Amino acid sequence: MLRLKNINTSYGKVHALKNVSLHLEQGEIVTLIGANGAGKTTILNTISGVTPASSGDILFNKQPVQSLPPDRIVKLGISQVPEGRQVFKPLSVEDNLQMGAYLRYRSREARADIHKDMENVFALFPRLEERRSQLAGTMSGGEQQMLAIGRALMAKPKLLLLDEPSMGLAPLVVQEIFRVLDQLRRDNGTTILLVEQNAKAALKLADRGYVLETGKVILEGAAAELMENAEVKRAYLGKDKKEIWER
Amino acid sequence: MQFDQLLQYAVSGLSTGAIYALIGIGFSIIYNATGIINFAQGEFVMLGGLFTLTFLDLLKLPVWAAVPCAVAASTLAGLVFERLAIRPLRQPTPINLVIITIGGSILIRGLAMLFWGKDTHSIPSFSGDDPIAIGGATILPQHLWILGITMVIVAANRFYFYHTISGKAMRACSYNPRAAGLVGIDVRRMVLFSFVISSAMGAVAGIIVAPLTMTAYDVGIMLGLKGFCAAIIGGMSSGIATVVGGLILGVLESLGAGLVSSGYKDAIAFIILLLLLFLRPQGLFGKRESERV
Numbered sequence A: 001m002l003r004l005k006n007i008n009t010s011y012g013k014v015h016a017l018k019n020v021s022l023h024l025e026q027g028e029i030v031t032l033i034g035a036n037g038a039g040k041t042t043i044l045n046t047i048s049g050v051t052p053a054s055s056g057d058i059l060f061n062k063q064p065v066q067s068l069p070p071d072r073i074v075k076l077g078i079s080q081v082p083e084g085r086q087v088f089k090p091l092s093v094e095d096n097l098q099m100g101a102y103l104r105y106r107s108r109e110a111r112a113d114i115h116k117d118m119e120n121v122f123a124l125f126p127r128l129e130e131r132r133s134q135l136a137g138t139m140s141g142g143e144q145q146m147l148a149i150g151r152a153l154m155a156k157p158k159l160l161l162l163d164e165p166s167m168g169l170a171p172l173v174v175q176e177i178f179r180v181l182d183q184l185r186r187d188n189g190t191t192i193l194l195v196e197q198n199a200k201a202a203l204k205l206a207d208r209g210y211v212l213e214t215g216k217v218i219l220e221g222a223a224a225e226l227m228e229n230a231e232v233k234r235a236y237l238g239k240d241k242k243e244i245w246e247r
Numbered sequence B: 001m002q003f004d005q006l007l008q009y010a011v012s013g014l015s016t017g018a019i020y021a022l023i024g025i026g027f028s029i030i031y032n033a034t035g036i037i038n039f040a041q042g043e044f045v046m047l048g049g050l051f052t053l054t055f056l057d058l059l060k061l062p063v064w065a066a067v068p069c070a071v072a073a074s075t076l077a078g079l080v081f082e083r084l085a086i087r088p089l090r091q092p093t094p095i096n097l098v099i100i101t102i103g104g105s106i107l108i109r110g111l112a113m114l115f116w117g118k119d120t121h122s123i124p125s126f127s128g129d130d131p132i133a134i135g136g137a138t139i140l141p142q143h144l145w146i147l148g149i150t151m152v153i154v155a156a157n158r159f160y161f162y163h164t165i166s167g168k169a170m171r172a173c174s175y176n177p178r179a180a181g182l183v184g185i186d187v188r189r190m191v192l193f194s195f196v197i198s199s200a201m202g203a204v205a206g207i208i209v210a211p212l213t214m215t216a217y218d219v220g221i222m223l224g225l226k227g228f229c230a231a232i233i234g235g236m237s238s239g240i241a242t243v244v245g246g247l248i249l250g251v252l253e254s255l256g257a258g259l260v261s262s263g264y265k266d267a268i269a270f271i272i273l274l275l276l277l278f279l280r281p282q283g284l285f286g287k288r289e290s291e292r293v
């Protein structure tokens, strides 16, 4: 479904991605783990067209997409839930969700269909429904994360990119969010690329994983295998580290 | 000092204030969408008035047709300005933008001078000049036009930004352009659109005030500055705060000119501007950054 081939991305002199190749098949949940600064966010932003690759190819359903701007990427069916949630703080929950469906409004899709999808988001995250007219900026971190996911879902993506959805959230909320991701894959067949520092939880949910270190993919494989991999255990599942992440 | 006279000053102050408000909202809309203070904003006010003149005199259109045509022509100028002067700048610094918008305003003014000359022109009022008495004050029909049109535009503006998808998307761009891109909003298109709305509003202001004040190629300088002042008082809000800012400025100017000396009229705007920039740069009503629109 999605294939990155030898992607290189730089910020000025900082060479953030070095020949990154990865792929996702329809209906998969794939996780991308790696330490701070490994280039996880950069991969998602390169896919989304925010920080275009300087070389390499990105194919989405066999179609090259590496030089498209962010709005075209969304239109093709790839939505991103950005790092740090990035909800529109002074807009209400409902307006944030509407913005998620912006392109569908623009292409004159029936309002009833869009409205139905909003109800679906509310069914996934009942807390958003209770707060539909509250300003997004006044909600808790967990609620904002739910909103950010809901907003991305409003575009009806075929592929959902999530950047550290568990960051700074209480374990229970993380559980709820991961349950929703699982449900999305099961019910809608949504393909998911999940960036996480909470490697344990991510590997438990995912089918496959990639481990990124300083801009390079150093390991890839089935999630269960990675979980048993000595290197991964040491670097990402170690007791001390885990405690740091969960803070 | 008689009450009637005060009332008179207030009435005329309110109508000039409404003009400042419209121009100020134009400043705010572009500022909120892009972070740019568009120093060329006043030129679209000038273009509105002078295009109306052209459509009335040269093409002999009736007022009801000339006005929309003039708004359209000025808006087109705003669109071209964004495409040619603003968009080509890659990673512009604030100082680049100041220079480019000031440069743009000088260019537009120069072209207007070539095309319309240096003379001052008058435009007929929309519906006659018979004064209407209110209490002890008299008001011209054009004053009513100004107040009415301003109210309609402010209401339409509010509706657009709070109740339409496109308006909410423009606010989304101003709050978080990256996230706006990630939900599929074409941020550059929204920037262009903010210039379109602002130049249209500026043009309307220039048109409705022209019958009272006359118009010329250089009216944009002073009107632009007054509008900027209104926007500063309103804390760069594109809503009611800037309207109030414009009205306050208009009334103070009118009272100052009437009670002190008409020579101080323009100085009042500068003094308010400087005081606010020193004492309350966030505007009189002190709205926070994230709630500007």
Ligand SMILES: Nc1ncnc2c1ncn2[C@@H]1O[C@H](COP(=O)(O)OP(=O)(O)OP(=O)(O)O)[C@@H](O)[C@H]1O
Pocket: A011, A014, A016, A034, A035, A036, A037, A038, A039, A040, A041, A042, A043, A083, A197
């Ligand atoms: N806007 C930028 N300008 C310059 N360098 C950047 C920029 N964004 C990221 N980088 C650099 O690129 C590298 C990869 O950053 P990236 O944000 O992709 O890492 P990450 O894996 O998402 O880290 P984290 O887990 O902290 O979110 C880092 O070295 C970072 O300093």
Ligand SMILES: [Mg+2]
Pocket: A040, A041, A042, A083, A163
């Ligand atoms: Mg990151």
